Amino acid sequence: MTTQEKMLLGLLIFVPLALLNFIVKMPPMVSFILSGLAIVPLAAWIANSTEAIAEVIGPALGGLLNATFGNVTEMIIAIVALRQGLAEVVKASLSGAIIANLLLGLGLAIVVGGIRFPEQQFSAPVARINASALTLSVIVLMTPTAIQAAAPSVPLHLIDHFSYASAILLLIFYGLMLLFSMKTHRHLYLMDETIAGQEPSPTVNLKVPLAILLVGTILLVFVSDILVDSLQDSISEIGLTQLFTGVFLIPVFSSVVEFITCIKFALNNRMEGAVAVAIGSSLQIILFVAPVLVLVGWFLGQPEMNLSFNLFELLAVVAAVAITNSISNDGRTNWLEGVLLMITYLVLAIAFFIHP
Template sequence: MSIKTKILLGMLVFVPIAMGAQWLHLNPLIVFLVSGLAIIPLAAWIANSTEEIATVIGPAFGGLLNATFGNATEMIIAIVALRSGLVEVVKASITGSIIANLLLAIGLSTLLGGIRFSEQKFQPTVARLNSSSLILAVIVMVTPTIMHETSAGLKPEILNYFSYAAAVLLLLFYCLMLYFSMKTHRSLYQLEELESEAHGAPEAAAHPTINLKLQLGVLLGATIVLVFISDILVESLQETIKTVGLSPLFTGVILIPLFGGVVEYITCITFALKNKMEVAMAVAIGSSLQIALFVAPILVLVGWLMGQPMNLDFNPFEIVAVAMAVIICNSISSDGSSNWLEGVLLLITYIILGTAFYFHP
């Protein structure tokens, strides 16, 4: 058993602690922090089970499974918060997840990997394509905000209708991206696999025997428990915002993505330290794409069905921050190589934006 697995197993103790803390009505901040820590191992088990199941059911259904559960943690937390009426926090968590993946995850990976290896290479074609797709997401996010700011007397219903149409189009584009990556241009996304085959890696070693029923049970069980813990997190979040004085914007953009995405950040760093920067970039940027092109549209449509309307009219400062993250990430990834100084650049950008969100009223 690896050290990572032992740590995650140990962190499961926070699940009953979070439930007990809520039952005892402890300080909301304590409940919020403990439930956030409980989410980390659950997110890890969901991610691991999804990957294991995907290797068994094949690339086509495996890709769809990864698309559905790849950001299950963020989606479940957001749906629970949406049900509680925390629409602005949900919007902030969407932009925060994108910013954290592009600046924090890639920044840490590039810095730590760059310290160990002077220069790391990755596939620039895929990185450019992913960055361009993120620009599409930024365009869709900024459009209703511009409509709102430039059209006096614009009815909220109009922005809702626009968001429903945009959500469907984003989901359509995401499905086409899956088809592109798994069918028509699959070779672009399989350089690691091709490299293994070129070195004569045996197929059995690459795909060990997997207990499918066990993994399905773990996936289902972790997801159900995550729903309950997310409910505790969101309930304590409302009280924490009131008592501690943190703004919903800062909480959604900075704090919630840290709990929901820490497993992905660790994964990116692990691959970077193994000089597999291409995989680290794929995980970080791929997660941002899932948030922007899959999770956000789904939340818009789910909010519509729940009678809790959520549109794509974001806070202008959030849009500017996301655009900054996409631009600087695109600038760094365009040449297909990275070094530790670029990692520092990304991390300083994240800290500056985080500080600005903290002081933003």
């Protein structure tokens, strides 16, 4: 058993502790911390079981499964929050997850890898494709805000309709990206598979990972419910804003496993894997999770769950995408570029902390 597996196994103790909140009402801050810590191992076990299933069912269906469950943690937390009418927190957590993956997760990986290796390489063509996809996503996110700024008289329901149409278009593009990466241009992504060491393992018993996936997802729903329930009182108690909590606190709980994975790849001189995890996760959030949540919000009667983001968080996402694209375009990284990403993250964190 690896050190990471031992750590995740130990963190499972926080799951029953968090669930005790259904029996014994705990202080909001205690509930928030326990549920946040409980999310970490659950997210890891869900990710591991998804990968195990993907190895058995083959690259095509496996890739689709990974694409669907890759950000299930963010999806579940967001849906639970949406049901409680916290659309702004949901949007903040989505933008926060993007910022955390691109700046903190990738930045840490590049710094750690760069200390051991003077320069690390990854696929430049894939990086350029991802950069273009991120740019498209930013354009879509900027458009509602631009419309409202240029024409304040535009009715809000038209902005909502724009969001629904854009969400569908983003989902279509996401599907086409899956087709591109798994079928028509799979050769461009073969290095990712080699780096990750994902050899087919038909001997794996599917019952175990399927059971873990099912149980982990169910537990994650309950734990997320506790997290969201305690959110309002907790942030009021310590004087934090919903915006800061959504952008910087919640993503840390939901993305810490991805950070660890990125660092492990980098330490083994597998920067292509680190880039695939960090940027791939961000693309999943923008192209899949966010559009699905917009449509779920429509279904739940939550029109506030649209693609019109807070201007400040939108600027932060644009900055994160811009600096990540500038660093990743050449297919090479060094430790200084990782420092650039992390400094950007810290600057944004301070800015959001003082933002009212």
